[in-house]
Amino acid sequence: MNTSGTRPASVTVSAPGKINVSLQVGPLRPDGYHAVASVYLALDLREDVTAAAAPRPGITVCVEGGGPLQIPVDGIPLGPDNLVARAAAALAAHAGIADPAVELTITKRVPVAGGMGGGSADAAAALLACNLLWGTGLDAAELRALAAGLGADVPFALAGGAAVGLGVGDLLTEVPAETPLHWVLVASSGSGLSTPAVYGRLDALRAEAEAVGAAAAPEPDAADPRVLEALRTGNAAALAGVITNDLQPAALSLAPELEQVLQRGRALGALAGIVSGSGPTLAFLAADAGSAARLEAALRSEGHNALAVHGPVAGAQPTASKT
Numbered sequence: 001m002n003t004s005g006t007r008p009a010s011v012t013v014s015a016p017g018k019i020n021v022s023l024q025v026g027p028l029r030p031d032g033y034h035a036v037a038s039v040y041l042a043l044d045l046r047e048d049v050t051a052a053a054a055p056r057p058g059i060t061v062c063v064e065g066g067g068p069l070q071i072p073v074d075g076i077p078l079g080p081d082n083l084v085a086r087a088a089a090a091l092a093a094h095a096g097i098a099d100p101a102v103e104l105t106i107t108k109r110v111p112v113a114g115g116m117g118g119g120s121a122d123a124a125a126a127l128l129a130c131n132l133l134w135g136t137g138l139d140a141a142e143l144r145a146l147a148a149g150l151g152a153d154v155p156f157a158l159a160g161g162a163a164v165g166l167g168v169g170d171l172l173t174e175v176p177a178e179t180p181l182h183w184v185l186v187a188s189s190g191s192g193l194s195t196p197a198v199y200g201r202l203d204a205l206r207a208e209a210e211a212v213g214a215a216a217a218p219e220p221d222a223a224d225p226r227v228l229e230a231l232r233t234g235n236a237a238a239l240a241g242v243i244t245n246d247l248q249p250a251a252l253s254l255a256p257e258l259e260q261v262l263q264r265g266r267a268l269g270a271l272a273g274i275v276s277g278s279g280p281t282l283a284f285l286a287a288d289a290g291s292a293a294r295l296e297a298a299l300r301s302e303g304h305n306a307l308a309v310h311g312p313v314a315g316a317q318p319t320a321s322k323t
């Protein structure tokens, strides 16, 4: 609990977007989920969520867009379906707050439905911001448990850094990654891709392949050790040879125009390019910061919405508090 006796009027928390530098996806389970072995990397493209005490009970949501990728925010739900509202409601229920009164403002910089876990970052930020605003004093383990109930990627947005995610991606083990890796993101100019639709297409593509004799996808139970070693040593060239995303064929089948952009990024000097998570955002690995800046400029000059970023960076953390 807050022991100072004074509660802040508002708290702002920043949380990172992510890419999966390796994403192995198992077969569809009877419960409708897929087991994954994911290697997450938190990037310095961050969401801010401000939780402000409201005069009347209720959880209200407001979204401001823009940021370096000029993310449009229309289409994001502003009601109880927004992940920040769900996070605040989950914390209030856990802490026994019957009538939570909070205004949540999201500053959105991560592409919406872009495969970078932007909504998950918002949920993680909202959990931490409301925990501080309300003085509910949940510890890290309690916040992690609430985060996992909100979505598979939410625990990683809380933790940040680099991590292996098993289960549905929520069973995290931190991975050492001291040296920053430099990437260039390309946000899609079209609408996003629905994560369930991409998984559905993966299942359909696999069923077609199995019908003509392909082996079923194995259950992923560990991350690729070559990926972990490349992260540990910060060796971008080695990482380029082993980054992989089982969702990529499904995302490319739903958004075939991405294939050409992947080829352009590689032709312009990227060490490797990959669909981020369920897409459609693309992530190109660069040799160093200078190469990333040049690649960003070259892709922008060809009309792509590109941004140089780096990771790993910290997970959700408070950046401002007003009394």
Ligand code: ATP
Pocket: 075, 076, 077, 081, 082, 083, 084, 106, 111, 112, 113, 114, 115, 116, 117, 118, 119, 120, 122, 123, 153, 192, 193, 195, 277, 278, 279
């Ligand atoms: P995933 O974490 O599954 O990879 P994503 O990064 O592809 O998701 P998000 O931007 O997190 O996509 O959101 C996916 C959908 O969730 C959106 O299309 C939107 O309808 C809904 N949504 C709910 N809350 C939010 C939020 N705070 N920000 C963005 N989308 C949200």
